[in-house]
Amino acid sequence: MMQEQESIKSDEDAATDYEHEKEELRMWLTVVPDEEETVDPEILSAKLVMKRFEDNTPEGYNLLLWGDLKVMFEPNAEDEIWSNQQDWTLISWKLNENCGVHTLLMDGTLTCFNMLVEKRYPLIKKMLEKMLNWKLEAKAENIMAFELLKFIKSQLED
Template sequence: MYVYKLTRADESSSYHGDTQAFLRRLDMQDLNDLYRLVQERFQDHPLEGYDLVLWGDLRMIFDPNEKYELWLNQLEWKLLRWKLYESCRVHTLFMDGTPMEINMLVEKKYPLFKELLEKMLNLQLEAEEESTMAFKLIKFIKSLLKE
């Protein structure tokens, strides 16, 4: 199993086994900094292995292109859970029968089909605690359905 080591500017570090472990520990500034650092690193280095997975996850969060093949298969997704990571302002869709997860920024619009938005609202949004961010996210998803 591959483990990511996250070292902050204050020299403290933590170890994570997957993207979800990152999201539980990061705040929005950390996530932005990580994206910037990974962009800089991979400009001059080939992508392979887990580096490619990390880069792909971050690109999907910050630069969701509706032409990516991932977005075209939404009708096949079997949505299992929907979770909010308030500290980094990310919500995640977990799929049944596959290890695939879709991570999205709370305030960003993604190319989601109406059928998927409806499925999200039919699930209970998992959050660490009741919050205004959770309510705003649900309200935002409802507004997308009306478009």
């Protein structure tokens, strides 16, 4: 009986801790309701790659698309794309829950980075701070948004 009460108290403490953590993470989240269709990122990427690059090497616009897909699915800190992050001016950070992608839009050349929530990207601390200061835009409070914010916060603390 005593162990059961301790287990219930432990569960209640965990729930309280989780609610406290969510409350803290809410300061970096802006809820922007929107209606969109659900998209599976794996199916989308497979279709895009197969359609665009069936029998030729990427050039022109296709090369840009190929580069975007490579940055999204195979991030590499050595790639030149990540070298000038300190100069990036963030104008938007949005979460697309239906496909597990968060998007950074930069001012200037209107560069857009689509990043899978489940992957780690070589973002510098200054960029991570900009992201949290800008606040993540999401359609609703949800586990994915809170986990992404928690991950970004943990990267800043490392």
